[in-house]
Amino acid sequence: MKLRSIELALPGAADAAAFLTDIWGMAPAAVEGNIHYLRGSGGFPYLIALEDSADSYVRSTTFVCTVERLEQLKRSVSEAGLTAAPVTSDDPGGGHGIIVELAEGELLRFLVDAAEVAPIEGHDLPVKLTHVVFNSADAEATGHLVEEALGFRVSDRTKGMVFVRCNDSHHSTAFARAGFASLNHIAFEKEDLDAVMRGIGRLRDQDMVPAWGPGRHGPGANVFAYFIAPFGPVIEFSTAVNKVPDDYQPGAPEDWTWPEKRIDQWGMSDKDLDGLRAAEEKFRHRRNWEAAPLDA
Numbered sequence: 001m002k003l004r005s006i007e008l009a010l011p012g013a014a015d016a017a018a019f020l021t022d023i024w025g026m027a028p029a030a031v032e033g034n035i036h037y038l039r040g041s042g043g044f045p046y047l048i049a050l051e052d053s054a055d056s057y058v059r060s061t062t063f064v065c066t067v068e069r070l071e072q073l074k075r076s077v078s079e080a081g082l083t084a085a086p087v088t089s090d091d092p093g094g095g096h097g098i099i100v101e102l103a104e105g106e107l108l109r110f111l112v113d114a115a116e117v118a119p120i121e122g123h124d125l126p127v128k129l130t131h132v133v134f135n136s137a138d139a140e141a142t143g144h145l146v147e148e149a150l151g152f153r154v155s156d157r158t159k160g161m162v163f164v165r166c167n168d169s170h171h172s173t174a175f176a177r178a179g180f181a182s183l184n185h186i187a188f189e190k191e192d193l194d195a196v197m198r199g200i201g202r203l204r205d206q207d208m209v210p211a212w213g214p215g216r217h218g219p220g221a222n223v224f225a226y227f228i229a230p231f232g233p234v235i236e237f238s239t240a241v242n243k244v245p246d247d248y249q250p251g252a253p254e255d256w257t258w259p260e261k262r263i264d265q266w267g268m269s270d271k272d273l274d275g276l277r278a279a280e281e282k283f284r285h286r287r288n289w290e291a292a293p294l295d296a
């Protein structure tokens with residue numbers, strides 16, 4: 001199972017795509033109708049889809065998996081009684097599978113037979129998405145739900161977040177203890193720390209500074225720099241999160257504490273809490289499909 005892409009709807013999709021290609025550092029993949037698709041250097045046909053729309057919202061977050069895993073998912077999702085439907089992807093790469101709505105509206109799509117593309121050169125392109133994080137009213141409950149209904153595993157719990165993995169990377173998603181449901185942020189994986197720092201420099205050329213970072217997180221141990229994108233959401237330059245063994249013991253909030261005044265390993269930057277919070281409220285989840293049997 002791998003996190004592949006996120007599909008957003010928003011006003012000004014073309015401007016958002018221009019920002020992501022010209023400044024953030026992505027490559028155009030395709031424009032189909034009113035949807036702009038952008039890719040990184042890796043084998044996924046796209047990492048982010050931007051559909052022009054009157055409102056901003058999250059359409060889906062897409063994972064790719066094996067046929068066997070999809071069959072398991074159909075059974076466990078049906079048993080958990082979640083709203084779900086079979087789906088055929090019209091996005092680049094195609095594929096088919098299911099789309100699932102979690103308890104707080106998060107929309108996760110799982111595809112098989114989705115084609116990959118040849119990697120491309122580009123030191124300032126992201127390799128892939130490393131994680132997509134959601135805000136939750138009850139992150140603890142959602143952590144339990146994705147373990148039971150999706151076979152994901154909780155990697156760590158902190159005061160702020162429940163980190164969840166779907167493979168051996170420490171987390172591909174996480175649920176923030178926010179008190180409301182929305183998109184928290186999208187993290188683009190750069191090839192190394194140097195590429196993260198060059199990205200910060202390129203945004204500085206546009207008079208954009210990180211809302212938080214650079215720093216190095218505790219859980220996952222990734223280097224990060226968060227920005228508030230001109231088109232609304234919080235986006236992150238990140239290095240890869242660390243790998244964990246199958247028998248990794250989840251840490252508890254008391255295992256992940258910081259010295260006073262610290263909230264990351266380096267402690268070199270302030271966090272724009274108000275700005276980040278406002279940006280995190282911009283993209284809610286919106287389901288525009290009806291539940292249908294999964295033929296589990």
Ligand SMILES: [Fe+2]
Pocket residue numbers: 131133185187224236238
């Ligand atoms: Fe992150």
